[in-house]
Amino acid sequence: MPVFEYAPAPESRAIANLKDSYKPFVNGEFVDGSGEPLKTINPATEEVLAEVGTASKSDVDVAVKAARKAYNGVWSKMPGTERAKYLFRIARLIQERSRELAVLESLDNGKPIKESRDSDVPTAAAHFFYHAGWADKLEYAGYGPNPRPLGVAGQIIPWNFPLLMLAWKIAPALATGNTVVLKPAETTPLTALVFAEICQQAELPPGVVNILPGAGDIGASIVAHADIDKIAFTGSTEVGKAIQRQVAGTPKKLTLELGGKAANIVFEDAPLDQAVEGIVNGIFFNQGHVCCAGSRLLVQESIAEEVLEKLHHRVSTLRIGDPLDKNTDIGAINSAEQLAKIRGLVESGDAEGAERWTSPCPVPDRGFFFAPTVFANVHQSMRIAREEIFGPVLSVLTFRTPDEAVAKANNTPYGLSAGIWTEKGSRILWMANQLRAGVVWANTFNRFDPAAPFGGYQESGFGREGGRTGLEAYLNV
């Protein structure tokens, strides 16, 4: 019997309208940045996609001035109903250009097209729609009669969900009347610069949104800039701590959304087949490049063997390869550095005695790929149980009782998300109260909605994004 081979179904890269070069966006125009241009590459092939102009410290100054002018002159004075119109327009334009954005995102980031197309881009549009709805209702958000914007927001976003994180940051800032200077990640600047085109298309007043590609030093200049009122950062805990140190003692407001090492807890009475799906979705979604990924599986000892067996079977069916292929489940690791980091941590797992299982799926020769990996016999004392791996690597631990599950789940410096799998409703509620995590999913994982606040505890950061709570981070209340 021949094997059931799915034919390649690649999306055309022509849809991305890829240009040779991209430029920073300041005061409504694409400008030549005075920083050293960087080359952004396709992590699935290692080919150069485009040259991107970057900002220097002086450009940051120009952008902040433009943002301040737009804030004082137009944006903060504009009635909420008018601001809403711009946001709705941006949301519709994201939808209209969704295929272009999805393909471009997959090219630049390495994530599978089915995720950029079905998750990233639609959710980004949803955030603008949702916040557009709030723009004229801020007096009714429960913060008193006249909540005021903060001013100019400096925003720094990571490479794992480039467009979506941009939406999470820009939509609430604009809805509440702030103007922004945003720095996309060094390895994934392209969709942010297409978003700048969308701002032009929407005829957003100049200076309301400024986008400055660049490396960490530009992020640092934004954080240090005296005329910025608010810093919003999503990224690594290490950088987050540095930012917090820098901002301490200044009047700047700060929200941080940092790393995670989420526990996905499976009880013996769980719907097992769906739990296995949730485990897979929890850790292998976006190659595990998810700060709230369910990277620690806590499974009750009585079913551990069965779950592991089912998990191996299921993970073996995941298809790794060309991100533009609609049949691809797992795309490329975003960069060579990240791949090296994942390898290093996996080796530490081997060295510390965890039992490694790797999916037998074929892995492409070119590009940065890492086959889905599951570690069994992991213990709390191992690095792979404590440190964020940020890759398709799952650590499996076991527990005996609900109390032990809570103790182990909470035994981490992080606290962004958690998952509970059980058919017992009372246990879900009890567990959700015990777990120190910003989001707790029950019988599902990695579900996002603009109306649901997202954020962390402890080293996973503070402040919330999304929902009514998320607005507070951009309001003087």
Next chain:
Amino acid sequence: MTATTSTSAAPATPAPLVEATRDDASLRRFLLGLPGVDQVGVEQRAAGLGTRSIKKDAKRWAIDTAISMVDLTTLEGADTRGKVRALAAKAVRPDPERQDTPRVAAVCVYPDMVATAVEALEGSGVHVASVATGFPAGRTSLEIKLADTKIAVDAGAHEVDMVIDRGAFLEGRYMAVFEEIQAVKAACGDAHLKVILETGELATYDNVRRASWLALLAGGDFIKTSTGKVSPAATLPVTHIMLQAVRDWHAHTGELRGVKPAGGIRTTKDAIKYLVAVHEVAGEQWLTPDLFRFGASSLLNDLLLQRRTQVDGHYSGPDYVTVD
């Protein structure tokens, strides 16, 4: 075609499964102790797998495989010998102008038509399947169900499709259902038994999983979704759960049992979604007519049209395939 699914030379059923059927209480405990099914999760997974892109060679292979898995079915009060003979001819030569078209797996008829079908299919390799046991409601006594089965088997049916007593199942009288399936299985002799769960009437996915295990424990060679007379008939999520059941059964016992979605699968596109599910949920091993069937009457023509489209490079239209 019969070798792989039979229980002959299969490893012994593991003790916990034997224990499960010891008495009413243990059967009940076993079935209620099966892992639950989360509705949102299973429907999401089924929808997600439905988006796999199958084209070109993969599609041609899938179409031919699907054709070879069809139980070409006529189950009407108005069935005549002429109609059954016409269907049998189509089963052997689905597309007369394309001799390389595979034949279907079986022709499925009421017991009184089995003799006609057997005669018409003599030597063709196409099996005759018969719905027995008071199909489709099954609301009759065990004696009559067994007699119905015996009529079909005596007339030469290779496969018997029985319906379970949904009333007894919903009342929680699992042992009654179990014993009935066992009795019918015994009456089948060498014929293969497909157990129709009528999942549309079982209402919940948890029930589908329990009924699947009940049928497997009682010795059913296949578990089948529907009679085709109740809506909803076969659905992808239900089929996912049944595929999980045979996969888990195999993991426990080493035995291979089959799955047959029936009713409402009309297009090639749908059929391919089911094949993807077979491939990714149960495993590659199940991609054979011995272990997976489509219960359908109108699906075949769409498969044939799509097959021609793949081979000829253009669509030919419904007048180019036979209506039987």
